[in-house]
Amino acid sequence: MSALTLHALREKEREARRDLILSAARKLFAEKDFRSVTVREIAKAVGVSPGTIYRYYESLDDLFLDVFFAGALDMTELLDKERKNGEGCSLKRFCQVYVAYLNENMSFYQMMSHFMLGGRLSPEATERLNPIMRELMDNIEAIVEEAGLEGDTRMITHALFSALNGVMISYARYPGRSLEEIRRHTLRLAGVIGGFFEKPG
Amino acid sequence: MSALTLHALREKEREARRDLILSAARKLFAEKDFRSVTVREIAKAVGVSPGTIYRYYESLDDLFLDVFFAGALDMTELLDKERKNGEGCSLKRFCQVYVAYLNENMSFYQMMSHFMLGGRLSPEATERLNPIMRELMDNIEAIVEEAGLEGDTRMITHALFSALNGVMISYARYPGRSLEEIRRHTLRLAGVIGGFFEKPG
Amino acid sequence: MSALTLHALREKEREARRDLILSAARKLFAEKDFRSVTVREIAKAVGVSPGTIYRYYESLDDLFLDVFFAGALDMTELLDKERKNGEGCSLKRFCQVYVAYLNENMSFYQMMSHFMLGGRLSPEATERLNPIMRELMDNIEAIVEEAGLEGDTRMITHALFSALNGVMISYARYPGRSLEEIRRHTLRLAGVIGGFFEKPG
Amino acid sequence: MSALTLHALREKEREARRDLILSAARKLFAEKDFRSVTVREIAKAVGVSPGTIYRYYESLDDLFLDVFFAGALDMTELLDKERKNGEGCSLKRFCQVYVAYLNENMSFYQMMSHFMLGGRLSPEATERLNPIMRELMDNIEAIVEEAGLEGDTRMITHALFSALNGVMISYARYPGRSLEEIRRHTLRLAGVIGGFFEKPG
DNA sequence: TATGAATGAGACTTCATTCAT
DNA sequence: CATGAATGAAGTCTCATTCAT
Numbered sequence: 001m002s003a004l005t006l007h008a009l010r011e012k013e014r015e016a017r018r019d020l021i022l023s024a025a026r027k028l029f030a031e032k033d034f035r036s037v038t039v040r041e042i043a044k045a046v047g048v049s050p051g052t053i054y055r056y057y058e059s060l061d062d063l064f065l066d067v068f069f070a071g072a073l074d075m076t077e078l079l080d081k082e083r084k085n086g087e088g089c090s091l092k093r094f095c096q097v098y099v100a101y102l103n104e105n106m107s108f109y110q111m112m113s114h115f116m117l118g119g120r121l122s123p124e125a126t127e128r129l130n131p132i133m134r135e136l137m138d139n140i141e142a143i144v145e146e147a148g149l150e151g152d153t154r155m156i157t158h159a160l161f162s163a164l165n166g167v168m169i170s171y172a173r174y175p176g177r178s179l180e181e182i183r184r185h186t187l188r189l190a191g192v193i194g195g196f197f198e199k200p201g
Numbered sequence: 202m203s204a205l206t207l208h209a210l211r212e213k214e215r216e217a218r219r220d221l222i223l224s225a226a227r228k229l230f231a232e233k234d235f236r237s238v239t240v241r242e243i244a245k246a247v248g249v250s251p252g253t254i255y256r257y258y259e260s261l262d263d264l265f266l267d268v269f270f271a272g273a274l275d276m277t278e279l280l281d282k283e284r285k286n287g288e289g290c291s292l293k294r295f296c297q298v299y300v301a302y303l304n305e306n307m308s309f310y311q312m313m314s315h316f317m318l319g320g321r322l323s324p325e326a327t328e329r330l331n332p333i334m335r336e337l338m339d340n341i342e343a344i345v346e347e348a349g350l351e352g353d354t355r356m357i358t359h360a361l362f363s364a365l366n367g368v369m370i371s372y373a374r375y376p377g378r379s380l381e382e383i384r385r386h387t388l389r390l391a392g393v394i395g396g397f398f399e400k401p402g
Numbered sequence: 403m404s405a406l407t408l409h410a411l412r413e414k415e416r417e418a419r420r421d422l423i424l425s426a427a428r429k430l431f432a433e434k435d436f437r438s439v440t441v442r443e444i445a446k447a448v449g450v451s452p453g454t455i456y457r458y459y460e461s462l463d464d465l466f467l468d469v470f471f472a473g474a475l476d477m478t479e480l481l482d483k484e485r486k487n488g489e490g491c492s493l494k495r496f497c498q499v500y501v502a503y504l505n506e507n508m509s510f511y512q513m514m515s516h517f518m519l520g521g522r523l524s525p526e527a528t529e530r531l532n533p534i535m536r537e538l539m540d541n542i543e544a545i546v547e548e549a550g551l552e553g554d555t556r557m558i559t560h561a562l563f564s565a566l567n568g569v570m571i572s573y574a575r576y577p578g579r580s581l582e583e584i585r586r587h588t589l590r591l592a593g594v595i596g597g598f599f600e601k602p603g
Numbered sequence: 604m605s606a607l608t609l610h611a612l613r614e615k616e617r618e619a620r621r622d623l624i625l626s627a628a629r630k631l632f633a634e635k636d637f638r639s640v641t642v643r644e645i646a647k648a649v650g651v652s653p654g655t656i657y658r659y660y661e662s663l664d665d666l667f668l669d670v671f672f673a674g675a676l677d678m679t680e681l682l683d684k685e686r687k688n689g690e691g692c693s694l695k696r697f698c699q700v701y702v703a704y705l706n707e708n709m710s711f712y713q714m715m716s717h718f719m720l721g722g723r724l725s726p727e728a729t730e731r732l733n734p735i736m737r738e739l740m741d742n743i744e745a746i747v748e749e750a751g752l753e754g755d756t757r758m759i760t761h762a763l764f765s766a767l768n769g770v771m772i773s774y775a776r777y778p779g780r781s782l783e784e785i786r787r788h789t790l791r792l793a794g795v796i797g798g799f800f801e802k803p804g
Numbered sequence: 805t806a807t808g809a810a811t812g813a814g815a816c817t818t819c820a821t822t823c824a825t
Numbered sequence: 826c827a828t829g830a831a832t833g834a835a836g837t838c839t840c841a842t843t844c845a846t
Contacts, residue, residue, distance in 0.1 A: 010808090017809090035236070039837065049811050054838065113314050113370055126377070158371070159393040163360075166367020170359070173317050176327060185359075192360040196397045240820060250828045252822080261820065412829090419830090437638070441816065451832050456817070515716050515772055528779070560773070561795040565762075568769020572761070575719050578729060587761075594762040598799045642841060652807045654843080663841065 018056045021046050026067050029107030034064070035114065064111060065125055071108025072132045075101055079139040083146075091147040094140070095164055095194035096187055102168045103183050109168050137161070147198060156197070163193050219257045222247050227268050230308030235265070236315065265312060266326050272309025273333045276302060280340040284347075292348040295341070296365055296395035297388055303369045304384050310369050338362065348399060357398070364394050420458045423448050428469050431509030436466070437516065466513060467527055473510025474534045477503055481541040485548075493549040496542070497566055497596035498589055504570045505585050511570050539563070549600060558599070565595050621659045624649050629670050632710030637667070638717070667714060668728050674711025675735045678704060682742040686749075694750040697743070698767055698797035699790055705771045706786050712771050740764070750801060759800070766796050 024045040028037050039060055043050040057063040075098070082097055102109045115129075141157040149156055167189045171182055225247040229238050240261055244251040258264040276299070283298055303310045316330075342358040350357055368390045372383055426448040430439050441462055445452045459465040477500070484499055504511045517531075543559040551558055569591045573584055627649040631640050642663055646653040660666040678701070685700055705712045718732075744760040752759055770792045774785055 014809095038835085040835095048809095050837090051812065051839080052810055055809070060837070155389065155393055159364075159368070159390045159397070162367040162371040162390055163364030163394055164367060165370050166363040166365065167360070168367075169314055169317055169370050170363040170366050171317075188356065189360045189363055192356055193364055196360070239818085244829095251820085252828055252830095253826085255821070256826070416830090440814085442814095452816085453818080453833065454831055457830070462816070557791065557795055561766075561770070561792045561799070564769040564773040564792055565766030565796055566769065567772050568765040568767060569762070570769075571716055571719055571772050572765040572768050573719070590758065591762045591765055594758055595766055598762070641839085646808095653841085654807055654809095655805085657842070658805075 014056075021048075021053060021056050021063070022066060022070060025063055026070070026105070026107050029067060029110060030105065034067075034107055034110045064114070065128070067107055068111035068115065069128065069132060071105050071111065072129075072136055074105065075108070076132070076136050076139055079136075079143070083139070083143065090194075091143065091149075091160075091198045092191055092194035094143045095160075095190040095197075098164050099167055099186050099190035100183075102164075102172075103179075103186060106172065109165070109172065112165065113169065144197075149197070160193075160197055163197075164190060167193070215257075222249075222254060222257055222264070223267055223271060226264055227271065227306075227308055230268060230311065231306065235268075235308050235311045265315070266329070268308060269312035269316060270329065270333055272306055272312065273330075273337055275306070276309070277333075277337050277340055280337075280344070284340070284343065291395075292344065292350075292361075292399045293392055293395035295344045296361075296391040296398075299365050300368055300387050300391035301384075303366075303373075304387060307373065310366070310373065313366065314370065345398075350398070361394075361398055364398075365391060368394065416458075423450075423455060423458050423465070424468060424472060427465055428472070428507070428509045431469060431512060432507065436469075436509055436512045466516070467530070469509055470513035470517065471530065471534060473507050473513065474531075474538055476507065477510070478534070478538050478541055481538075481545070485541070485545065492596075493545065493551075493562075493600045494593055494596035496545045497562075497592040497599075500566050501569055501588050501592035502585075504566075504574075505581075505588060508574065511567070511574065514567065515571065546599075551599070562595075562599055565599075566592060569595070617659075624651075624656060624659055624666070625669055625673060628666055629673065629708075629710055632670060632713065633708065637670075637710050637713045667717070668731070670710060671714035671718060672731065672735055674708055674714065675732075675739055677708070678711070679735075679739050679742055682739075682746070686742070686745065693797075694746065694752075694763075694801045695794055695797035697746045698763075698793040698800075701767050702770055702789050702793040703786075705767075705775075706782075706789060709775065712768070712775065715768065716772065752800070763796075763800055766800075767793060770796065 021042070025037070025042050028034075028042060028045050039050050039053055042063070043053050046053075053060075053063070057066070078097065078101055079094070082094065115125075137154075137157055140161055141153055144153050144157050144160065167186050171177075171186050171189070174182060174185075177185070222243070226238075226243050229235075229243055229246050240251050240254055243264070244254055247254075254264070258267070279298065279302060280295070283295065316326075338355070338358055341362055342354055345354050345358050345361065368387050372378075372387050372390070378386070423444070427439070427444050430436075430444060430447050441452050441455055444465070445455055448455075455462075455465070459468070480499065480503060481496070484496065517527075539556075539559055542563055543555055546555050546559050546562065569588050573579075573588050573591070576584060576587075579587070624645070628640075628645050631637075631645060631648050642653050642656055645666070646656055649656075656666070660669070681700065681704060682697070685697065718728075740757070740760055743764055744756055747756050747760050747763065770789050774780075774789050774792070780788070
């Protein structure tokens with residue numbers, strides 16, 4: 001086996017392990033307030049020692065960011081697929097797909113809150129974030145336009161995006177409700193919002 | 202002076218001091234990410250010692266809750282006033298009033314995120330929260346009905362409430378924007394959302 | 403008791419406790435390589451919890467610095483006393499007093515090495531250090547002048563100061579020697595150096 | 604090829620690799636406070652993996668020691684050369700050669716401080732150290748004697764050695780001075796000390 | 805023999821909370 | 826009732842060292 005191949009293999013393994021950490025973290029973050037997740041917990045969930053986490057991520061914040069970015073990419077891909085699927089993606093369907101995704105990826109959602117509200121994004125992180133968010137917005141805007149909405153479609157896009165995020169913040173963990181109830185309620189709310197945003201007439 | 206009166210006086214004083222702590226905390230929480238506010242900071246802001254805080258609140262979480270509840274009450278009162286003011290409150294105006302309030306009471310907003318997302322509300326806290334939220338919802342629903350919207354107005358109320366909260370989560374601290382820019386942007390988004398929710402035709 | 407007095411009392415107590423930590427640390431630092439002393443050890447030596455250390459010192463480095471400064475002040479006072487004592491302080495006697503002091507205050511000596519060699523003094527610390535060192539040098543220079551030495555007395559002062567420090571670095575912990583043997587040896591070396599520096603003829 | 608030769612070859616290779624590590628470490632240690640150099644850094648500088656270091660050195664302390672010993676040997680050779688050079692080495696010249704060496708081999712100097720002050724030399728290490736130091740002292744003593752100094756020349760040797768070491772500890776990293784300034788200052792101090800030690804009259 | 809991923813003890817530090825005064 | 830010094834658990838992170846490949 002050539003050195004090149006060996007090296008490539010190593011890179012692959014490393015990538016795989018990094019992904020392992022990433023998904024374990026995502027799962028863990030989804031289960032509870034992600035800010036209360038500790039390095040030790042993550043390590044335990046991955047099945048490694050705490051020190052190992054630091055071989056793959058410079059800091060816990062770094063890992064937070066990656067979880068967030070991974071979610072944003074997921075979302076973008078999901079929307080891409082939806083749009084290519086059949087003859088386009090109706091506004092209502094988009095709303096439901098988006099909220100369904102947030103339901104199953106609470107960590108993405110929580111991260112968004114965290115970084116948006118905490119305002120702690122470093123300049124470098126902001127630089128990484130911006131193109132990702134822009135692409136997400138572009139995707140949503142395309143759907144808005146396909147729905148025949150006119151006027152300042154960018155602003156409408158922002159409004160729609162915000163509104164759907166709000167569904168989550170308001171009901172994602174409503175005390176005393178089961179996850180399934182929450183899912184049903186948020187999807188229904190997404191539908192209502194989608195309905196209002198759809199071109200009247 | 203009778204014992205009763207003395208006792209009442211004491212209760213009053215106690216209430217007054219509790220309020221003092223509450224408002225100092227609200228101010229402090231509004232200034233930065235409330236999760237990073239420490240007991241010592243609050244105590245200093247109030248002008249008492251850390252130990253004193255604990256004579257009025259069982260724990261920091263307890264104080265958090267009270268700040269949150271106070272915000273919800275404020276909001277309800279504000280909407281009450283708006284509705285009684287003139288001949289009613291249009292949907293668009295409500296949206297803007299609500300978002301303007303959130304802009305100036307970030308702590309209320311952050312608390313909402315915190316408790317909703319953290320899912321840490323104790324059963325007792327939930328019991329205290331529910332009537333307050335119900336009243337807030339009742340108020341919004343009244344506005345929705347006054348606006349002539351029909352169908353499941355409760356569901357529409359929830360959708361609207363959610364959507365407006367979302368405006369905040371999405372843009373409240375957008376990196377690189379000034380508070381004034383954010384205020385303008387979120388108010389505009391509130392207007393867009395209000396516009397979509399207003400009865401078509 | 404007036405509030406003023408109470409406050410003063412508190413200050414005094416605080417100062418006393420700070421001193422307690424300081425001396426415990428000095429003792430501990432003297433016993434072994436001070437860089438290997440941990441906060442927990444210091445806390446244990448003082449008889450408090452680790453957290454308490456941080457009520458009196460911002461960081462471990464802060465405590466390091468204070469130990470160092472305390473040593474430098476001690477030294478200065480000691481030399482002052484020596485000079486006023488009798489009709490002045492001979493060069494040889496100064497050398498022995500200085501080295502004797504270092505023998506009994508290894509932490510001062512180790513700190514000096516640490517900060518000099520590590521080059522990690524922050525600008526603020528340097529600012530605090532400079533006047534203290536200058537006063538120490540002034541004192542030594544006065545002794546040098548009283549001894550009748552001529553020429554660039556400041557340079558001679560530096561040379562003498564350096565040479566005596568060197569006695570310590572070279573023999574302070576010579577492996578296999580008892581503290582008493584080391585004391586004798588270093589004092590003798592100090593005498594030899596003092597002899598060479600004394601005005602010939 | 605005989606087994607013996609093969610074995611010898613292997614030994615040679617091993618020795619060569621050990622030297623490689625040693626010089627890489629020396630270079631690295633010279634660049635900054637040697638206590639902050641990590642095994643990984645050394646491994647990277649040598650171009651091997653961290654694990655490999657441990658095939659040649661039992662522990663990091665072991666490597667530290669070797670660096671120190673190598674420095675002491677260097678020094679001895681340097682003085683040997685100086686003495687054979689021309690008609691002998693004056694005391695002043697020796698002082699300057701020695702301090703110049705320390706300036707360019709800060710790691711040697713730092714190691715000396717470390718082991719002397721830390722007092723961590725194991726009995727075995729001490730056994731290795733003693734003959735090396737003795738040879739160094741013999742060399743210096745020879746110079747002292749050549750300079751015509753009389754009396755307890757061994758003690759004078761120690762005093763001189765100490766004094767010169769002290770020049771370094773006191774000024775090696777004086778905050779705010781460039782390496783060149785430090786070099787000049789320490790050389791000048793070495794000259795002053797050498798002057799005082801030179802036979803009067 | 806060399807590798808380098810993994811380990812895990814242990815360092816510093818923070819802060820909600822307690823309790824003697 | 827108020828104080829604030831003290832607590833100590835818990836957090837993040839580092840790094841010498843080991844060991845399966």
